Amino acid sequence: MEDDKLSRNLKSRHIQMIAIGGSVGVGLFLYSSKTIHTAGPCVLISYGIIGLLVYVILRSLGEMAVHYPVAGSFSAYATKYLSPCFGYITGWSYWFLWVFAVMTEITAIGNYMKYWIPSSVVPGWVWALVSLIIITVINLTNVKLFGELEFWFALVKVVTILVLIGAGFILTIVALINSDSSIGISNLWKFGGFFPKGVWPFIMVLGPVTVSFIGVESIGLTAGEAKDPEKTMPNAINKVILRVCIFYIGSLLVVMTLFPWNSVDPKSSPFVMAFDKIGLKSAAGIINFVVLTASVSACNSGIFSSSRMALNLQLHGFAPKIMGRLNQKNIPIFAVLFSTFFMLFGVALFKAAPDSAFSILCHICCITGLFIWGVILVTQISFRKKLNSDEVKSLKYKSVLFPYANYVCLFFLAAIVVICALNPDYRVAVLIVPLWIFTLAISYYIQKKVKAKSSTL
Numbered sequence: 001m002e003d004d005k006l007s008r009n010l011k012s013r014h015i016q017m018i019a020i021g022g023s024v025g026v027g028l029f030l031y032s033s034k035t036i037h038t039a040g041p042c043v044l045i046s047y048g049i050i051g052l053l054v055y056v057i058l059r060s061l062g063e064m065a066v067h068y069p070v071a072g073s074f075s076a077y078a079t080k081y082l083s084p085c086f087g088y089i090t091g092w093s094y095w096f097l098w099v100f101a102v103m104t105e106i107t108a109i110g111n112y113m114k115y116w117i118p119s120s121v122v123p124g125w126v127w128a129l130v131s132l133i134i135i136t137v138i139n140l141t142n143v144k145l146f147g148e149l150e151f152w153f154a155l156v157k158v159v160t161i162l163v164l165i166g167a168g169f170i171l172t173i174v175a176l177i178n179s180d181s182s183i184g185i186s187n188l189w190k191f192g193g194f195f196p197k198g199v200w201p202f203i204m205v206l207g208p209v210t211v212s213f214i215g216v217e218s219i220g221l222t223a224g225e226a227k228d229p230e231k232t233m234p235n236a237i238n239k240v241i242l243r244v245c246i247f248y249i250g251s252l253l254v255v256m257t258l259f260p261w262n263s264v265d266p267k268s269s270p271f272v273m274a275f276d277k278i279g280l281k282s283a284a285g286i287i288n289f290v291v292l293t294a295s296v297s298a299c300n301s302g303i304f305s306s307s308r309m310a311l312n313l314q315l316h317g318f319a320p321k322i323m324g325r326l327n328q329k330n331i332p333i334f335a336v337l338f339s340t341f342f343m344l345f346g347v348a349l350f351k352a353a354p355d356s357a358f359s360i361l362c363h364i365c366c367i368t369g370l371f372i373w374g375v376i377l378v379t380q381i382s383f384r385k386k387l388n389s390d391e392v393k394s395l396k397y398k399s400v401l402f403p404y405a406n407y408v409c410l411f412f413l414a415a416i417v418v419i420c421a422l423n424p425d426y427r428v429a430v431l432i433v434p435l436w437i438f439t440l441a442i443s444y445y446i447q448k449k450v451k452a453k454s455s456t457l
Contacts, residue, residue: 047249078090
C-alpha cells in the first residue's frame with residue numbers, strides 16, 4: 001500500500017505543534033471576544049467543558065492510532081471497525097471540513113493584510129490566492145519541512161499566549177500591592193456576577209466555543225508519518241490537550257482579570273486590548289501579525305490533513321487511483337493538488353462576498369467537526385467490541401472511562417448541534433452538513449452498484 005511508503009519524518013514536537021496549529025488560531029485570537037461579550041466570565045466554563053470533550057475524543061482516537069497507525073486515521077478506522085460506507089462518509093466529510101477550513105483561513109489572511117496594505121491597493125482575494133499557492137508549494141516539497149514550518153508557526157502563537165499570561169499575572173500582583181481595584185480576579189464577578197446574562201447565553205456559546213477546538217483531531221492523521229508512533233502519539237496527545245486548555249482558559253482568564261468583561265469589544269481581538277494594557281504600544285500590529293501566522297499555520301495543517309485523507313480514501317477504493325501516487329519525496333502530490341483546487345473556491349467566495357464569507361465557512365466547519373468527533377467516539381466503541389479481553393489488556397494506550405465517557409461525550413455533541421440549530425447564524429450550516437452526508441451516502445451506494453455491475457460483465 002502507498003500508505004506504507006509515506007515518510008516517517010514527523011517527530012513528537014512536530015505532531016504536538018500540528019495539533020496546536022490546527023486548533024489555536026482565529027477562534028482564540030479574534031472569535032473569543034464575541035463569546036466573552038455574549039456570555040461573560042462564565043465562558044471559561046464553556047471552554048473547560050469543550051476541552052474535556054476534546055480530551056476524551058483524543059484519547060479514544062489515540063488508542064486506535066497507536067494500535068493501527070495509518071495516515072487516514074479515523075476514516076480508515078471507520079472503514080475497518082464500522083463499515084466501508086461509514087469510512088467513505090467520514091473520509092470525504094473530513095476532507096470537506098479541511099477544504100472549508102482552509103477557505104476560512106485564507107479569507108482571514110485577506111482581511112488581516114488590509115491592516116498594512118489597503119484593499120484599494122491590493123484586494124484581499126489576491127492575498128488569499130498568494131497564500132494558498134505558497135502553502136501548497138510547501139506541502140509539495142518535503143513532509144519534514146512541513147513539520148518544521150508548522151512547529152515554528154505554532155510556536156509564534158504559543159509564545160504570544162505565554163507572554164500574555166505571564167505579563168498579566170505580574171500586572172495582577174502589582175495591582176494587588178498598589179491596591180488597584182481595576183485589575184484583579186474580582187473582575188470575574190464584580191460586573192453582574194459570574195453568569196451576568198444568565199444560563200442561556202452560557203449554553204448558546206458552546207457552539208462558537210467548539211469552533212475554536214475544531215482541528216485538534218488532525219493529530220490522528222500524523223500517525224502514518226510519525227517516527228515511532230507507539231511513543232510519539234501518546235506523548236503528543238497527552239501534552240497537546242493540556243496545553244490547548246491552558247492556552248484558552250489561561251489567556252481568557254488573564255484578559256478578564258485585566259478588564260471588566262463588558263468592556264471587551266466583540267469586533268476586535270481581546271489580545272490587542274490586553275497587550276495595550278501591558279504597555280505594548282504596537283499591540284495591534286503585533287497581534288495582527290500573530291493572527292496572520294495563526295491562519296497560515298491552520299492552512300498548512302489543512303492542506304496536509306485534507307491531502308492525507310484523500311490518499312487514504314484512494315487506498316480503500318473511495319477515490320480515483322491518481323490520489324494514491326507519491327512523488328520522490330513520498331508526498332501524495334495529486335492528493336495535495338486535488339485538495340488545493342477546491343480550496344480555490346474560497347478565493348472566489350471571498351471575492352464575491354468579502355464581508356460574510358468567513359462566518360459562513362466557519363459555521364460549516366463547526367457542524368462538520370462535531371460529526372467527525374462523534375464518528376471517532378462511535379468507531380472506538382466498535383473497535384473495543386472487536387477485541388477480546390487479552391487484546392484489550394495488551395493495548396499500549398487506552399482511552400479514559402470507556403465506554404461511559406464516550407456516551408456522555410456523544411450526548412454533549414448532539415446537544416451542541418441542537419444548540420447551534422437554535423442559533424440563526426448556524427442554521428444554514430446545520431442544514432448543509434446533513435445534506436452533504438446524505439449525498440455522500442447516496443454516492444457510495446451508486447458507486448457500489450456500478451462496481452458490482454462492472455465486475456459481472
